[in-house]
Amino acid sequence: MLDLAVIASNFRFLVLQGLFGVGAFGGGTLRLAIPAIVLGFLLGIGVGLARLARAPWIRLPASTYVEFFRGVPLVMVIFWIWFIIPQLLRLPIPEYGVALTAFVIFEAAYFGEIVRAGIQSVPRGQGEAAIAIGLTPAQAMRFIVLPQALRNMVPSLVTQMIVLFKDTSLASIIGYVDLTKAAQIVNNREIRPFELYLFIAVVYWICTYSMSRVARRFERRTAAA
Amino acid sequence: MSETVIEFKAVDKWFGKLHVLRAVDLAVSVGEVVVVCGPSGSGKSTLIRCVNGLEAIQGGELVVLGESITRPGVRMPALRTRVGMVFQSFNLFPHMTVLQNITLAPVRVKGLSAAEAEKTARALLERVRIPDKAAAYPANLSGGQQQRVAIARALAMQPRIMLFDEPTSALDPEMINEVLDVMTDLAKDGMTMMVVTHEMGFARRVAHRVVFMDGGSIVEEAAPEAFFAAAQSDRAREFLSKILTH
Numbered sequence: 001m002l003d004l005a006v007i008a009s010n011f012r013f014l015v016l017q018g019l020f021g022v023g024a025f026g027g028g029t030l031r032l033a034i035p036a037i038v039l040g041f042l043l044g045i046g047v048g049l050a051r052l053a054r055a056p057w058i059r060l061p062a063s064t065y066v067e068f069f070r071g072v073p074l075v076m077v078i079f080w081i082w083f084i085i086p087q088l089l090r091l092p093i094p095e096y097g098v099a100l101t102a103f104v105i106f107e108a109a110y111f112g113e114i115v116r117a118g119i120q121s122v123p124r125g126q127g128e129a130a131i132a133i134g135l136t137p138a139q140a141m142r143f144i145v146l147p148q149a150l151r152n153m154v155p156s157l158v159t160q161m162i163v164l165f166k167d168t169s170l171a172s173i174i175g176y177v178d179l180t181k182a183a184q185i186v187n188n189r190e191i192r193p194f195e196l197y198l199f200i201a202v203v204y205w206i207c208t209y210s211m212s213r214v215a216r217r218f219e220r221r222t223a224a225a
Numbered sequence: 226m227s228e229t230v231i232e233f234k235a236v237d238k239w240f241g242k243l244h245v246l247r248a249v250d251l252a253v254s255v256g257e258v259v260v261v262c263g264p265s266g267s268g269k270s271t272l273i274r275c276v277n278g279l280e281a282i283q284g285g286e287l288v289v290l291g292e293s294i295t296r297p298g299v300r301m302p303a304l305r306t307r308v309g310m311v312f313q314s315f316n317l318f319p320h321m322t323v324l325q326n327i328t329l330a331p332v333r334v335k336g337l338s339a340a341e342a343e344k345t346a347r348a349l350l351e352r353v354r355i356p357d358k359a360a361a362y363p364a365n366l367s368g369g370q371q372q373r374v375a376i377a378r379a380l381a382m383q384p385r386i387m388l389f390d391e392p393t394s395a396l397d398p399e400m401i402n403e404v405l406d407v408m409t410d411l412a413k414d415g416m417t418m419m420v421v422t423h424e425m426g427f428a429r430r431v432a433h434r435v436v437f438m439d440g441g442s443i444v445e446e447a448a449p450e451a452f453f454a455a456a457q458s459d460r461a462r463e464f465l466s467k468i469l470t471h
Binding site: 128129131132135139144147 | 277
């Protein structure tokens with residue numbers, strides 16, 4: 001039978017420590033996922049724009065970046081940064097730094113592709129009209145093309161953000177105390193895997209479902225305009 | 226002799242291997258209305274898209290408002306503020322209201338205050354006869370209204386030249402005249418215009434000169450009366466017989 005008492009007695013640790021990262025371990029799923037999404041998306045805009053550049057010395061490195069990081073598993077990127085970079089730099093990097101760096105670098109490749117496709121979905125005439133009234137190419141991108149591209153990108157962006165959010169559970173393998181690791185820690189003491197992993201599944205689901213609800217509202221609002 | 230504001234000197238243009246403009250020579254004087262016509266693929270749209278640098282040329286020279294636009298280092302954004310363009314597919318910015326469409330460039334490029342830009346924009350909307358649509362989004366306007374907003378948007382930069390690339394080709398028949406009327410007013414006010422169009426009635430009434438293109442070359446240019454009454458070339462006569470029968 002389900003024994004929910006184990007959830008109740010460890011609720012503070014699981015939610016505060018595991019989800020929010022408030023507690024002795026640092027850690028926290030949200031404390032990792034939110035900056036990873038924001039920074040990964042910003043870097044992704046750069047990667048996506050670079051992929052569309054006319055100059056090959058900008059375009060080719062960006063394409064190589066995307067093809068490379070889309071072709072290797074995320075766990076491997078985390079391991080590289082965890083084991084190799086500290087050796088090269090002769091400098092210990094804390095789990096948080098490793099995890100955040102790995103996610104930003106890895107996800108920027110995916111966000112970059114979404115940004116590129118979004119920009120290409122805006123009709124050519126939009127950029128031409130902007131340039132024809134005297135805007136510089138950079139202004140045309142900022143005021144005309146990107147706002148429309150972003151709107152078209154929302155569904156794929158949200159999907160990718162949800163994937164990223166759930167993938168933060170992989171940070172537990174280097175000892176980062178996120179929701180998954182917190183559940184593992186509690187389970188090692190309580191041996192209640194069914195209840196604990198069911199509970200964190202529900203927490204993950206509530207978070208991702210809220211993300212898609214917010215996105216749907218955003219889409220509806222911008223579609224009305 | 227009046228001032229020449231656009232001058233093509235042996236202009237060549239390729240799209241890859243396709244030779245779309247072949248040694249084109251053409252001079253347009255200030256205040257002149259030139260209608261460019263010809264079969265599809267003749268290079269007429271490409272011709273006017275070269276004037277504001279939307280297409281680069283590969284040979285010859287093109288001088289616009291006294292500046293050779295092929296010279297390296299020419300500041301195209303600055304030149305484009307003096308050359309307005311209207312497109313076949315309107316290309317209004319769908320995420321902005323009509324007013325925002327018109328005030329964007331005056332504010333961002335010319336540095337006008339929002340209030341000044343809005344005042345000009347409202348006057349222009351009056352001029353294109355849709356003063357009540359300032360707050361609307363493009364999606365809620367008819368094609369004819371959208372094209373008139375596009376004209377107002379171009380005029381907001383106070384250009385000295387206006388380019389029209391098949392401005393009525395995407396419109397339902399009943400909306401064509403409302404756009405042509407605005408263009409006719411503009412011509413009467415002395416605007417220099419290059420118009421790619423199949424509206425031969427407009428050409429007859431408004432143009433000072435008709436340029437007929439085929440295969441990337443200017444085959445014939447003449448005053449409209451002469452062109453329509455007695456085109457010199459076989460190709461022009463054949464073209465006219467096809468489009469004037471309906």
